[in-house]
Amino acid sequence: MQNRTRVAVNGYGVIGKRVADAVALQEDMALTGVADIVSDYRVRMAVERGYPVYASSPDRRPEMEAAGIPVAGVLDDLLRESDIVVDCAPKKVAATNKASYEAAGVKAIFQGGEKHELTGYSFVAQVNYAGAVGRDFARVVSCNTTAVSRVMHALHRHGWVKRARVVLLRRGTDPWESHQTGMINTVIPETRVPSHQGPDAQTVIPDLDITTLAGAGPYNLSHIHFAMVETTRPVALAELRDALWDEPRIAFVRSADGVVALNSVIELMRDLGRPRGDMWEVAVWEDALAADDREVYLTYQVHNEAIVIPETIDCIRALTSLERDGAVSMARTDAALGIVKSFLPATTRPIAHMFGPEIGHPAVEAARAAGAEFMDVGFKGAEEPAEPVATAEQQHGGV
Numbered sequence: 126m127q128n129r130t131r132v133a134v135n136g137y138g139v140i141g142k143r144v145a146d147a148v149a150l151q152e153d154m155a156l157t158g159v160a161d162i163v164s165d166y167r168v169r170m171a172v173e174r175g176y177p178v179y180a181s182s183p184d185r186r187p188e189m190e191a192a193g194i195p196v197a198g199v200l201d202d203l204l205r206e207s208d209i210v211v212d213c214a215p216k217k218v219a220a221t222n223k224a225s226y227e228a229a230g231v232k233a234i235f236q237g238g239e240k241h242e243l244t245g246y247s248f249v250a251q252v253n254y255a256g257a258v259g260r261d262f263a264r265v266v267s268c269n270t271t272a273v274s275r276v277m278h279a280l281h282r283h284g285w286v287k288r289a290r291v292v293l294l295r296r297g298t299d300p301w302e303s304h305q306t307g308m309i310n311t312v313i314p315e316t317r318v319p320s321h322q323g324p325d326a327q328t329v330i331p332d333l334d335i336t337t338l339a340g341a342g343p344y345n346l347s348h349i350h351f352a353m354v355e356t357t358r359p360v361a362l363a364e365l366r367d368a369l370w371d372e373p374r375i376a377f378v379r380s381a382d383g384v385v386a387l388n389s390v391i392e393l394m395r396d397l398g399r400p401r402g403d404m405w406e407v408a409v410w411e412d413a414l415a416a417d418d419r420e421v422y423l424t425y426q427v428h429n430e431a432i433v434i435p436e437t438i439d440c441i442r443a444l445t446s447l448e449r450d451g452a453v454s455m456a457r458t459d460a461a462l463g464i465v466k467s468f469l470p471a472t473t474r475p476i477a478h479m480f481g482p483e484i485g486h487p488a489v490e491a492a493r494a495a496g497a498e499f500m501d502v503g504f505k506g507a508e509e510p511a512e513p514v515a516t517a518e519q520q521h522g523g524v
Contacts, residue, residue: 183201268433286334
């Protein structure tokens, strides 16, 4: 562990296990151990991976040991071996741990389930890395807020955002607990307007004018957002694409390639060999982008189980001053995890080739017809006179 920051993870659930794996991949970090209170298969996997396991609560240690888990000590022991702790305990529980971290003299990162006021600093790497350098505490915002911040920052840094409105349709439950808290044949609207993600994004981008509405649906494969952004000037579709391409941790997917739905994107991650099928990037549907004289429109997918993992790694570097340059930290994190700008770089062609003016060649026409057939999947409303026809801008590549 010499010359490496020693990192503890408290809470080995959906986020904690991913943080632990990501820390283990970093050349400038060392995982000192993980802490939890359960004795089921989740913690047993930590043992299988060779991670030292600690009891978050001393009174749970005997139960864990009786279940055959080799417990290296309790949380206080783990903190004495660490420079920083990433708290991945359930929301509200994590907040009660702060006093223990302060007493142990270790820095701490909390997750988006906690309130901004707990740490006074909400973190998204590409937006406000510099302000976190050297702090004792920070909060990595939630999956949805991370995605909103990334996408809105792509526009906001150009001065384009006059007013943003985002509709978030959240997954009903995480896959691992679908048997307990799943829903079926319904969508539950959130009655609070704005939903908390809008004000939360403003803790990261304070001058962002944004309102969000949210609901939850009967599925467990990530979230989907629909954003309508009133712009300060007309923004051409090509400009919008370029801005999103230039923004870190945003990647395009296309319905015309058969990536037509949330499950298609997750299947793509599995085929790419991603651990657990994780997607750390925000997936924006390139062929659903649109623009007019007043607004731009975006549809994108947020993998709630994975998106905050690279942010957490960068936050470790910022708080411990391992790296003062956010761009350098992000590059190191992205390289270690395998974060990309294009999921299918060997075969992806500019979108102009999908709907461009070149016509006549049978093979080209067949490829376009196949792409249009995939895009037709999104037009399920038989009672509506809608057709899967690209706009004039899309047909000419936004030029």
